[in-house]
Amino acid sequence: MPVTVQTPVEKWNGAVREVTLGATKADGGTRGRTVTVGGSATLPFLHFEGAIPNRPVIAIQVQDIDPLDWSPTLRSAWGDVTKDVLKWAAKAVDLGADIIALNLRSAHPDSGNRGPEEIAETVKSVLGAVDLPLIIYGPGVPEKDNEVLVRAAEVAAGERVAIGLCEQNNYRTIVAACLANGHVAIARAPIDVNIQKQINILMSDMGLPLDRILMDPTTGALGYGLEYSFSVMERLRLSALQGDGMTQMPTICTIGDEAWRAKEAKVSQGVPEVWGDFAKRGVVWETITATTLLNAGADILVLRHPQAVENVRKAIDQLIA
Amino acid sequence: MALSGLEIYKLLPKTNCKECGQPTCLAFAMKLAAKGAELSACPHVSEESKAALESAGAPPIRLVAIGSGDQKFEVGNETVMYRHEKTFYHQPGILVRVKDTQAADAVVVTVQQVQNYSVERVGINITLNGIAVENASGNAQTFAKCVELVRSKTDMPLVLMSQDPAAMEAALAAAGDSQPLIYSATAENWEAMAGLAKKFKAPLAVYAADGLGGLANLTDQITKAGVADLVLDPSAANVNSTLASLVQVRRHALRKNFRPLGYPVITFPSRLASTTEEETVIAAQHIARYSGVVVLDNFDPTLIYPLLTLRQNIYTDPQKPIQVKPDIYTFGDPGDKSPLLITTNFSLTYFTVAGEIEASGIPTWLLIADSEGMSVLTAWAAGKFDAEKIAKTVKTSGIADKIGHRKLVLPGFVAGMSGEVEEELPGWKIAVGPREAVDISPYLKGVWSPD
């Protein structure tokens, strides 16, 4: 008698929430299009089990100051445009970015220490130069983040940009700015399900609607903590599917930041020969970090290298097909 | 899934003859359920009950060994869907394929590259696992000759790829008793292939063109024919349906204890790819999603290294980071004026720092604190690498007797606690080193001085 095999489908009570970035004219903004992420009612790419209404998207990272410390592989791939954030953003659009992730690095005390007014000009001009939805990151120093992101949120009012990062002990100012100006806030926790839930709750307690929160559970790069990120993202997704509303936000991963910090991506001299070709290594590092976390549930991948963007887009095409 | 004492009892003779050393069959059943006795102690149990009990006690995913000798690897016997639930135990073998239509030199070059490839990460040497030889020529003798050539160059495990039982038999003979994986049995050839698997005591990979139902029927027939060590090829037409198959096979085995799919899995990422880079990306997804044997078409160190790194990451025990022993480590032959650095016992941290100190060529002392396997910032945030811990490590290590100066270099990321460490360690000067390990060499050469 032949054995019969039924598709082993698991029943879930919840789904990832949908979050939309960007606002077109109809919604009071000036973006050419919007991007909606999340919505999955199953584990990543298990089409046989539940709906996956939106594909994961790629944000290309640009900076408002030439990143002289970036790997030579990245600098040569982008060429001169890194000197001018508007040209850089335009090129990112040409490369097929879904979102532009603008890093306000120039506000960092170590690299220019620009103040809120200068930053406001930058944000305005980027909004004018490209019509994709934006993510805006502060310099990563709490006091400066609060100062410049509040101004950035004001000049981008109505554009529904995503603003980060909100952390457990510094979220109020940014959440308030998002509330006042119609934006989405990014909640980061250090690879920890409970802290992630906690910050999500704190932010929604301030009145920020749940469809205006993205979660960033912290990315560890390949060889540098990737397994921790992979597992925490799996746990968050399982919890979302099991119906825990405070873990149902779509997930954003800062892949480029982490992968390009790895020695493999940065150092060409004095490393083992078995590491292979330096010119390709960083791109592979970024690609594999990204595709691994894609399979753990990433909804937005923030990338740096044009080739990695292409590789990851191809992987998404194959997984969503 | 283990049976309960009562379930086992139903399968025993129920005569209470006591020959097993227990007063009753029920008592014996309870002992068996608690793994305190062996079934063989009962001389009267029927063959049917024996088979039922053995298969009920077997792991839901069979452990299968591929190859023989030192380099053989084992796959299967996994117990969880998600690594955070416990851990993944048997990391996938990663192999590179050659074809019997290639020139002999080309085959030898690949075999040697695969054999010699070894890279150290966090103190562990990671390597590839073997060679797959494909009968692309369709000719039995050509296949056997190629296998013989490969065998003469390496003892690594092999996968022999042909659908033709005659060619497979010739190749198995050429492979000696090295227990290569036979790839593959199909609906057309399974009886002959099962015969070969028995004759050569080799594991057998099974492929069905019609999906998991077909696959389960095949394995059911093959096991009835007496072959137990099977590997499944659940690959489908594209990347996402293959992912679905990989997940479904694992669920059938673990969630439903469904024997016909309770085997490790083999995948061939290149079949789903059009470039080598794409093959790597797909291979990475198979490593993270349950593949037990990954066969690559291309050897390129730039692409192999990230895959081996990923495999190490995914198969690390989530409860227990890879650690080094807290101790005093020396580089070169440090003397009483040599620099003294401190860091944590997370392997990744230690080996990153050690590599840079070595590269500097400066004889150095490195003190490792017991931070329970956490990186510098993680340990600091968790209170496992605070001023008190650092002071205690310095005091109990005996380092003070080995050096003339009293200067300790902290990792740059924890600069903020240098004042506190100074308070905890009267008489010591606390210096702050660079944040990133790559800057340690210039620091030791240009900045550090004992006073």
Ligand code: B12
């Ligand atoms: C992976 C990870 C974890 C893993 C643990 C990994 C491990 N075994 O340590 C997990 C998920 C368990 C974890 C847990 C936590 N984490 Co954590 N984690 C990370 C992550 C992503 C990577 C850490 C890592 O492996 N780095 C690689 C190693 C090699 O780096 P390293 O040890 O610092 O070494 C480098 C340098 O310090 C230098 N160096 C090292 N030694 C020396 C010595 C000298 C003399 C010199 C000169 C230089 C030097 O060389 C190395 C290379 O440059 C970081 C964020 C990030 N991307 O860095 C957060 C991070 C370290 N974690 C953080 C936190 C807060 C936590 C938690 C406290 C959160 C919580 N749950 O409450 C817990 C603490 C653990 C606990 N309570 O059990 C914070 C720390 C914040 C801060 N600035 O203090 C970070 C920075 C994330 C963040 N931005 O919030 N974490």
Ligand code: SF4
């Ligand atoms: S030997 Fe077998 S039949 Fe006899 S008591 Fe023990 S279990 Fe029962």
